Amino acid sequence: MGSVGTDSLVVVKMMKIKLTVLAFIISTSAFAATTSLDNLMLMQLYLDKNQLEKVEDLYDENEDSLGKNWMALERLAISFERREKFKEAIETYRKIIVNFNKEAHEKILSTSASKMDPSYYDKTKLQFYYYKLAFLNTQLFSKTNSYSPQNERGKYKKNAEGFIGLSRKVKVDEGELKLLEDLLQEKINNDEKLTYTSRYYATLDFISWQDRLFLVKINSGIKTNLLSTAIGTCIGGGKKWENINYEFDLEGCLAVLTATISSEDRAIKYQQSSVSVKGFVAGPGVYFKTFSENVLLGVHVPVKYRQGDWTNPDETQYRFEREKTFEVGYFLQSKIKIKNVSLRTRLGKVFPNPGSLWSIGLLYDF
Amino acid sequence: MLKKNYLILLLLIGAYQLLCSRAEAYPNFIGHGYNSCITCHYNPFGNGPINDYGRAFSATAVGGRGFYNDNKPEELISQESGFFFKQPENQHFRPQASYRGMLLKQNFGEVKEKTDYIHMQADLNMVVKYGENDKYIASATFGYAPVPRALQGTPAESSTKKYRAREHYVGYRPSSTWGFYAGLMDKTYGIRIVEHTSYSRMTPQLTMDDQSHGVILHFNTPVFEGGLNAFVGNLTQDAPLRMKGFAGTFEYTLLEKNRIGFSVMKEQNDFVEETAYAAHLRSGLDHGNSIIFEVGRVEKTPKLLESKKTEYYSIFQNHIRATRGIYLLNSIEYYKNIVDNSYRVRFGPSIQYFPMSKIELRVDLNNTRNYSQDSSVKDRWDLLAQIHLWL
Numbered sequence: 001m002g003s004v005g006t007d008s009l010v011v012v013k014m015m016k017i018k019l020t021v022l023a024f025i026i027s028t029s030a031f032a033a034t035t036s037l038d039n040l041m042l043m044q045l046y047l048d049k050n051q052l053e054k055v056e057d058l059y060d061e062n063e064d065s066l067g068k069n070w071m072a073l074e075r076l077a078i079s080f081e082r083r084e085k086f087k088e089a090i091e092t093y094r095k096i097i098v099n100f101n102k103e104a105h106e107k108i109l110s111t112s113a114s115k116m117d118p119s120y121y122d123k124t125k126l127q128f129y130y131y132k133l134a135f136l137n138t139q140l141f142s143k144t145n146s147y148s149p150q151n152e153r154g155k156y157k158k159n160a161e162g163f164i165g166l167s168r169k170v171k172v173d174e175g176e177l178k179l180l181e182d183l184l185q186e187k188i189n190n191d192e193k194l195t196y197t198s199r200y201y202a203t204l205d206f207i208s209w210q211d212r213l214f215l216v217k218i219n220s221g222i223k224t225n226l227l228s229t230a231i232g233t234c235i236g237g238g239k240k241w242e243n244i245n246y247e248f249d250l251e252g253c254l255a256v257l258t259a260t261i262s263s264e265d266r267a268i269k270y271q272q273s274s275v276s277v278k279g280f281v282a283g284p285g286v287y288f289k290t291f292s293e294n295v296l297l298g299v300h301v302p303v304k305y306r307q308g309d310w311t312n313p314d315e316t317q318y319r320f321e322r323e324k325t326f327e328v329g330y331f332l333q334s335k336i337k338i339k340n341v342s343l344r345t346r347l348g349k350v351f352p353n354p355g356s357l358w359s360i361g362l363l364y365d366f
Numbered sequence: 367m368l369k370k371n372y373l374i375l376l377l378l379i380g381a382y383q384l385l386c387s388r389a390e391a392y393p394n395f396i397g398h399g400y401n402s403c404i405t406c407h408y409n410p411f412g413n414g415p416i417n418d419y420g421r422a423f424s425a426t427a428v429g430g431r432g433f434y435n436d437n438k439p440e441e442l443i444s445q446e447s448g449f450f451f452k453q454p455e456n457q458h459f460r461p462q463a464s465y466r467g468m469l470l471k472q473n474f475g476e477v478k479e480k481t482d483y484i485h486m487q488a489d490l491n492m493v494v495k496y497g498e499n500d501k502y503i504a505s506a507t508f509g510y511a512p513v514p515r516a517l518q519g520t521p522a523e524s525s526t527k528k529y530r531a532r533e534h535y536v537g538y539r540p541s542s543t544w545g546f547y548a549g550l551m552d553k554t555y556g557i558r559i560v561e562h563t564s565y566s567r568m569t570p571q572l573t574m575d576d577q578s579h580g581v582i583l584h585f586n587t588p589v590f591e592g593g594l595n596a597f598v599g600n601l602t603q604d605a606p607l608r609m610k611g612f613a614g615t616f617e618y619t620l621l622e623k624n625r626i627g628f629s630v631m632k633e634q635n636d637f638v639e640e641t642a643y644a645a646h647l648r649s650g651l652d653h654g655n656s657i658i659f660e661v662g663r664v665e666k667t668p669k670l671l672e673s674k675k676t677e678y679y680s681i682f683q684n685h686i687r688a689t690r691g692i693y694l695l696n697s698i699e700y701y702k703n704i705v706d707n708s709y710r711v712r713f714g715p716s717i718q719y720f721p722m723s724k725i726e727l728r729v730d731l732n733n734t735r736n737y738s739q740d741s742s743v744k745d746r747w748d749l750l751a752q753i754h755l756w757l
Contacts, residue, residue: 262741273739355745
């Protein structure tokens, strides 16, 4: 009897202990659940108040509990997205998919679009997550530039296209997806426009210059200034390298002109008209497409060579100086493009000539 | 006596040619999609006062925003484009005041460089309009007219009028397609560009004071626009000097923002008979850019002398919109007088700046080269800096 009583006491004690432990477990769990719910509500409050950093801070402080809650992770991802921390947002959405939607996700991946059944995903938020991942990768790709590593640019583009495909599989709104595709395409087009492409082109210009040569009296060395005004055509071509912002070129043309030449002072009277002048003009240039893709402004550095059939009045007494010359100068130039044909005007100067050098011409791009 | 008058006439024409540009019409704005002048001007062929729409357009699309607060809405800038920065309070009266001055450096950079400041224009204008779509209008402009430079310091200076009516006319538009105008107006010929000393305006004698009393019939559709003008000369001039005749200009729209056209003018007074023809192109490019081109032939036959004169001219001008408020221009002009077989080419790069509504600043550099069989003459460079203010 005594042992029975002792056993009964032990059983009662054991039960008390068990109940106490159970009560402790229940109360602890309830407390944890309450804390988790409070934190979730707090995260939402921070989002509503646009205090985005606090969302992340709260998550970090309670990662053990919040990390197991897809709603908390979703709010964390949204806070990252709003702070344009796209990589972190992507990572968080991926975590939600892997930890909470793995089965449905794998089923979607292994099912072709034609056989896709809405029951695979309609109890999940995968439509939303796929769209977000497509959107975030598109954003990252759009923000890449020429300094971005090529593999990174390719990765974002590939991921964006992949998640757009998945989104389409789960019937995300087609309009939203088209918008993302347009953004991707725009970025691809802009990247292509920044790439330099080369082309050959032909030129036909009316060209005119005014330059000076000297008639030197051999005995005395006295110089008489002669001023020549020449006008004619210049036919040639060149090669250009252009992207959406700039156009660099290297070109040359053969010039055939006629000139009137006369003395500038009265010490000697010299005059000759319809003088044949030949030469070439060549050099590098650059255009800026700042104002428009079809209206370009730029500069050119012409190197000019010319020689003329100047008549020496008396070869025993006179000689020419600067009869044949190389000169360098500058052109300010504008070009208006209409498809393959461009209309170009250039005004500049070659040194040390007193007058300007100008040309009006047509260019044809091959 | 007649010979003397003829010489005075030639002197006056030459004197006006020496004056410099006064910007009033902007055919280049075809680059903004405005094919017809009547969109912005009361006069269907441009020039003179601009209408309410033109004022708003100049304030919100042409004028820069640099001097406005970033937060100032375009609507407010548009409202302030009216007379004295106010929105018009009545439907019928539109006053306007305009001033243009120019610093001219002739032979710029040379030993014989000469600097002048010219008050080119100080005008007051009043437009009275009535009816739906301004069916009835009357416009009058009165203002300062500088004494031609060739007459300055001569006995003729004191007798030269320094104020004149530049235009006064009434108009009736029964529909948007048709309009009838009568009074003192510019003749309808060629592209009415802003630079009145361009060869395209000097050669056919259509400069800043060559208006004539007459009537104009205007026809306007999106595809075709034309004007016929019969005139009897400026009635304030002595009767023998008045150029009487007719003029017409016609434009056809090609591919939305391009216009090709031709013009003809025949006029005479007691001393000279003039016949002029021209063909032109105005082409709007992208982003407000445009090009214009005009080529013409003018025959002047004196009635008292045996010296028929045939002249050719052309102008090519590109108008590049750098940004809102700033335009870059390049004008290339050609003039040939068949008599002496010489010709001239003028290259003129310019910057045009509209810092805000009602202010225009412009700098032109003109490089003129003469081509002659007789001699080689050094290039001429002129620098022109202009200010244009209007209320």
